[in-house]
Amino acid sequence: MMGRTIFIDPGRCIGCQACVSACRECDSHRGKSMIHLDYTDEGQSVASLPTVCMHCEDPVAPCAEVCPADAILVTADGVVQQADTTRCIGCANCVNACPFGVPKIDLGAKLQMKCNLCYDRTAYGLAPMCATVCPTGALFYGTVEELQAERPGVQVADTFVFGSTEVRTGVAMVVPADKVQWPVPGGLPVVEINGKDVRR
Amino acid sequence: MVGAAVSGLLILAIVLGSRLLRNFDSALLPYAVAGVFLAFGVAYRYTVWISAPGAARLFKQGWRSLFSAENFRQAPTALPKMIATYLGFQKFLGARSHARWAAHQLIFWGCVLAALITFPLTWGWFTFTSGSGSGPGYEMRIWGFKILGFDSLSFIGWVMFHGLDLAAVLVIPGASYFLWRRMKDRGASTGQRFGYDLIPLIALIVISVTGLLLTFSSIFLHGGGYEFLAVLHMVAVVFTLIYIPFGKFFHIVQRPAAVGMQLFKYTARQDDEVFACRRCGQPIDTEPYVENLRGTMRDLRLDFDEWAEYCPRCKRVLRGSAYLTHVKKGFK
Numbered sequence: 120m121m122g123r124t125i126f127i128d129p130g131r132c133i134g135c136q137a138c139v140s141a142c143r144e145c146d147s148h149r150g151k152s153m154i155h156l157d158y159t160d161e162g163q164s165v166a167s168l169p170t171v172c173m174h175c176e177d178p179v180a181p182c183a184e185v186c187p188a189d190a191i192l193v194t195a196d197g198v199v200q201q202a203d204t205t206r207c208i209g210c211a212n213c214v215n216a217c218p219f220g221v222p223k224i225d226l227g228a229k230l231q232m233k234c235n236l237c238y239d240r241t242a243y244g245l246a247p248m249c250a251t252v253c254p255t256g257a258l259f260y261g262t263v264e265e266l267q268a269e270r271p272g273v274q275v276a277d278t279f280v281f282g283s284t285e286v287r288t289g290v291a292m293v294v295p296a297d298k299v300q301w302p303v304p305g306g307l308p309v310v311e312i313n314g315k316d317v318r319r
Numbered sequence: 320m321v322g323a324a325v326s327g328l329l330i331l332a333i334v335l336g337s338r339l340l341r342n343f344d345s346a347l348l349p350y351a352v353a354g355v356f357l358a359f360g361v362a363y364r365y366t367v368w369i370s371a372p373g374a375a376r377l378f379k380q381g382w383r384s385l386f387s388a389e390n391f392r393q394a395p396t397a398l399p400k401m402i403a404t405y406l407g408f409q410k411f412l413g414a415r416s417h418a419r420w421a422a423h424q425l426i427f428w429g430c431v432l433a434a435l436i437t438f439p440l441t442w443g444w445f446t447f448t449s450g451s452g453s454g455p456g457y458e459m460r461i462w463g464f465k466i467l468g469f470d471s472l473s474f475i476g477w478v479m480f481h482g483l484d485l486a487a488v489l490v491i492p493g494a495s496y497f498l499w500r501r502m503k504d505r506g507a508s509t510g511q512r513f514g515y516d517l518i519p520l521i522a523l524i525v526i527s528v529t530g531l532l533l534t535f536s537s538i539f540l541h542g543g544g545y546e547f548l549a550v551l552h553m554v555a556v557v558f559t560l561i562y563i564p565f566g567k568f569f570h571i572v573q574r575p576a577a578v579g580m581q582l583f584k585y586t587a588r589q590d591d592e593v594f595a596c597r598r599c600g601q602p603i604d605t606e607p608y609v610e611n612l613r614g615t616m617r618d619l620r621l622d623f624d625e626w627a628e629y630c631p632r633c634k635r636v637l638r639g640s641a642y643l644t645h646v647k648k649g650f651k
Binding site for chain 1: 368371372373374376377378411412414415505506508509510567570573574576577580603604609612615616619620621622623625626627629630631632633634635636637638639640641642643644645646647
């Protein structure tokens with residue numbers, strides 16, 4: 120059973136960028152935001168999606184598994200840390216292997232950076248910066264029980280499907296109650312985008 | 320196996336290099352033994368490290384790129400340039416912070432100097448001999464062969480006999496800066512571990528300070544406290560050498576992997592082999608690198624390697640679109 124974690128509800132996201140600004144204040148990557156806010160259906164709707172590191176549990180952190188320099192550490196409580204600055208060689212394996220498109224890379228500094236669940240705060244029981252400032256609750260930090268007490272009837276899903284592969288994560292997404300059994304679609308296989316065939 | 324073989328080879332090199340132990344200084348035995356342990360540990364850890372799928376594939380590709388005809392033909396200067404800028408002057412650290420770059424350069428060159436002196440000296444490869452027995456004319460010999468002669472009272476002589484002091488003078492400010500940063504900088508102190516992040520810096524400072532104190536003792540105290548300091552210095556060095564393969568210092572051994580990685584990408588870029596995102600067309604990486612990563616992912620049974628053909632933003636947008644289409648249709 121999941122403990123305290125982030126629950127993402129894209130249905131509540133208004134794309135205000137407050138989380139992006141707040142993320143810059145996280146001590147582990149001061150001044151740089153590690154949260155992604157994407158407008159998924161730009162020009163057609165106002166839909167937006169905040170993406171934090173999903174802290175993959177099974178398979179355990181693909182970013183760490185493909186890292187050739189053992190630079191990404193997974194803590195005992197399941198938090199996938201950003202790359203160790205002494206070890207990271209800036210190869211971008213993690214960036215390209217992450218199915219969620221989370222890690223960023225600074226090619227000049229040869230350094231990967233990513234959300235590490237505000238470890239400086241969550242290790243002491245505080246909510247991550249993004250969840251603290253989110254005005255609509257699209258990013259909620261707490262337990263499933265706390266989420267459900269606040270929002271009766273919601274369910275969460277912590278499994279994503281990429282093609283034939285399932286990835287179970289430490290961060291979960293809010294799903295309508297009648298679809299709780301669904302793993303959340305990861306977007307693969309990609310056949311068509313906005314009516315355009317993207318296959319080669 | 321590999322560790323034992325490397326240690327065995329080193330012992331053989333020590334015996335032969337010290338002219339069947341004739342030049343071996345038994346007072347330096349603990350350092351030499353620590354050197355053998357270091358060789359064992361590094362070889363063992365290195366083998367384990369490059370056996371993992373991600374490192375193994377990169378290791379092979381790096382060497383393949385180096386010995387490829389394309390590399391010799393199109394970029395013969397690329398490797399020396401990368402070694403100098405990346406491994407020697409660590410340009411990438413300047414992009415992280417100029418102060419960190421400067422401090423790291425001090426530690427790096429100080430440690431290089433110290434290693435170049437310490438290892439050959441403790442293995443009996445270096446000897447300083449004087450024809451007259453009392454100087455001031457000295458000869459420096461490596462494996463018994465004379466390399467240079469110098470006057471111990473000249474500037475060169477002073478530098479030769481105070482090389483480790485000079486190394487300590489370089490290392491102390493560099494390591495102190497990093498120690499200060501770890502105490503003060505909120506970014507650096509987040510998630511830091513005492514054994515991993517602080518012990519190496521403390522060890523460097525202890526080695527340097529006790530080393531300088533040995534010189535201080537011999538010049539100003541007529542050798543007062545020398546034995547105690549010598550033991551303290553030796554213990555600090557021995558523990559640090561043994562710690563190298565298992566802690567933060569292992570990055571010294573791992574760093575060259577970055578040169579292999581860069582060379583692999585560089586060689587492909589010379590041939591314009593850039594892989595574009597299947598959705599938006601933005602370049603992701605070089606084609607062989609993406610293929611290499613997909614191979615690594617398959618080795619690891621991460622069966623979504625096809626996903627590596629999309630840029631991070633497209634992955635997020637596609638996932639968002641799928642969520643909107645299949646989970647919550649409220650926006651449409």
